[in-house]
Amino acid sequence: MSGHLTLPALLVTYALMLLPLALFVRLRLGLVRVTLVALVRMSVQLALVGLYLKWIFELNRPGVTAAWMGVMLLTANYDVLGKAGLRRRLFFSRTLMAIGASVGGTAAWFVLLSIRPDPPYDARYAIPIVGMLLGNTLRSNVLGLERFYGDIRRNEAEFETYLLLGAALDEAVRPYLRTAMRAAINPSLATMASMGIVSLPGMMTGQLLGGASPTAAIEYQIGIMISIFVSMVLAVLLNVRLTLSVAFDAYGRLRSEIFR
Amino acid sequence: MELCAGGRTLLAGADLRARAGEKVGLRGASGCGKSSLLKSAVGLFPLAAGEVVVDGVSLSPATAGAVRARVAFVGQEPALGAETVRDALLLPFRFKAHRDRRPAERRLLETLDSLLLPASIMEKACARVSGGEKQRVAMARALLMGKTIFLVDEITSALDPESKRVAMEALFRPELTMLSVSHDPEWLARCDRVVSFEGGRLEEAEGGT
Numbered sequence: 001m002s003g004h005l006t007l008p009a010l011l012v013t014y015a016l017m018l019l020p021l022a023l024f025v026r027l028r029l030g031l032v033r034v035t036l037v038a039l040v041r042m043s044v045q046l047a048l049v050g051l052y053l054k055w056i057f058e059l060n061r062p063g064v065t066a067a068w069m070g071v072m073l074l075t076a077n078y079d080v081l082g083k084a085g086l087r088r089r090l091f092f093s094r095t096l097m098a099i100g101a102s103v104g105g106t107a108a109w110f111v112l113l114s115i116r117p118d119p120p121y122d123a124r125y126a127i128p129i130v131g132m133l134l135g136n137t138l139r140s141n142v143l144g145l146e147r148f149y150g151d152i153r154r155n156e157a158e159f160e161t162y163l164l165l166g167a168a169l170d171e172a173v174r175p176y177l178r179t180a181m182r183a184a185i186n187p188s189l190a191t192m193a194s195m196g197i198v199s200l201p202g203m204m205t206g207q208l209l210g211g212a213s214p215t216a217a218i219e220y221q222i223g224i225m226i227s228i229f230v231s232m233v234l235a236v237l238l239n240v241r242l243t244l245s246v247a248f249d250a251y252g253r254l255r256s257e258i259f260r
Numbered sequence: 261m262e263l264c265a266g267g268r269t270l271l272a273g274a275d276l277r278a279r280a281g282e283k284v285g286l287r288g289a290s291g292c293g294k295s296s297l298l299k300s301a302v303g304l305f306p307l308a309a310g311e312v313v314v315d316g317v318s319l320s321p322a323t324a325g326a327v328r329a330r331v332a333f334v335g336q337e338p339a340l341g342a343e344t345v346r347d348a349l350l351l352p353f354r355f356k357a358h359r360d361r362r363p364a365e366r367r368l369l370e371t372l373d374s375l376l377l378p379a380s381i382m383e384k385a386c387a388r389v390s391g392g393e394k395q396r397v398a399m400a401r402a403l404l405m406g407k408t409i410f411l412v413d414e415i416t417s418a419l420d421p422e423s424k425r426v427a428m429e430a431l432f433r434p435e436l437t438m439l440s441v442s443h444d445p446e447w448l449a450r451c452d453r454v455v456s457f458e459g460g461r462l463e464e465a466e467g468g469t
Contacts, residue, residue: 160339161341162341163304164302164328164332165352166328166329166355166357166358168325171355252324
């Protein structure tokens with residue numbers, strides 16, 4: 001077995017798609033067109049990213065690596081607010097700071113203190129790890145922010161009762177922070193609990209297929225799972241903390257204009 | 261004061277005062293802004309113009325905590341905000357502002373008793389108590405906090421006669437000041453004054469004692 005798929009091997013894999021497509025046609029589900037569009041988009045995007053990453057890895061310049069990570073961060077932040085149903089105009093700089101600090105800090109810890117590549121800014125480590133942290137932080141923060149602000153809006157009378165009973169804003173939001181945090185981390189806790197038995201994670205699978213030893217793949221996987229968990233918890237907490245002052249008015253009322 | 265909502269003026273050029281111990285009833289058509297007026301007194305509904313003064317303290321973001329510490333708000337179906345009634349009664353005393361004033365068990369029982377609530381209700385889940393009991397628990401909590409100003413929004417409309425009698429006994433105490441929205445003639449008759457919402461203005465109405 002070689003370290004990568006050859007073009008004929010890739011075409012054989014594409015042929016596998018004929019099965020669901022044939023079923024869609026046969027059952028008249030109307031899904032052929034969307035599936036083909038998604039397949040083409042995925043293939044073109046990954047091919048372009050592959051070429052781009054190849055160039056970045058070969059260049060291995062800290063400025064270029066940082067710029068690409070900046071693009072990833074901006075895109076993730078844009079998506080978080082859009083999917084959480086919150087107004088980007090009000091939140092963008094604050095959530096950017098929260099996600100940037102939590103992902104950047106955790107990735108720096110893992111790469112610089114655990115992996116210790118030479119040079120320390122090696123794009124081959126920095127970009128995939130930041131990408132994995134961002135992807136997972138994005139999902140958890142969409143769940144967390146949507147749940148946090150949505151719950152306060154849905155339970156306005158209860159929230160106002162806390163304020164009237166003398167709660168400071170940070171005390172009044174605590175029950176909603178608790179449920180938002182649970183919503184954000186539950187999928188990860190479930191994945192962590194079943195990892196290795198029910199599923200082999202993508203990063204580990206990729207490493208094994210690329211020829212790495214199972215021991216090395218597991219070591220990286222443990223490191224990345226811990227980093228993902230820390231990063232998502234920090235990001236949800238920071239996001240809530242940094243957005244409170246724009247989401248509530250001076251009397252502690254939730255501003256309705258934060259929702260899209 | 262002036263109140264607006266959704267581009268509509270609910271109340272303009274209004275001046276509403278209640279002396280200490282006075283019971284003022286508010287009545288008016290549905291949606292005219294009576295509940296918004298009550299909420300504006302504790303900073304939960306914005307005033308378009310004017311000022312709220314409670315015990316000489318002008319309501320502002322800086323004084324909202326102090327004003328809210330004196331004022332209780334009891335609605336038709338109050339949110340108790342806890343799992344059990346005991347947790348609900350003690351909830352305010354978990355917040356920094358009241359942490360050092362947690363009442364003793366005996367005071368809890370006395371307060372519940374004054375509202376004809378049995379001691380056993382403390383272990384009941386809030387989700388399992390009736391609307392009338394919820395109102396009395398909310399009142400008990402306010403009394404435990406030493407609040408003397410009550411804003412009461414239509415609490416008798418869903419109550420049985422016994423619960424209504426108890427609620428009235430609890431709130432028409434001489435030491436309490438009360439601003440209440442109601443359509444109940446018996447309730448309004450016990451108020452010292454009744455103010456009516458008419459065409460975006462407040463007018464002294466007939467009724468009261």
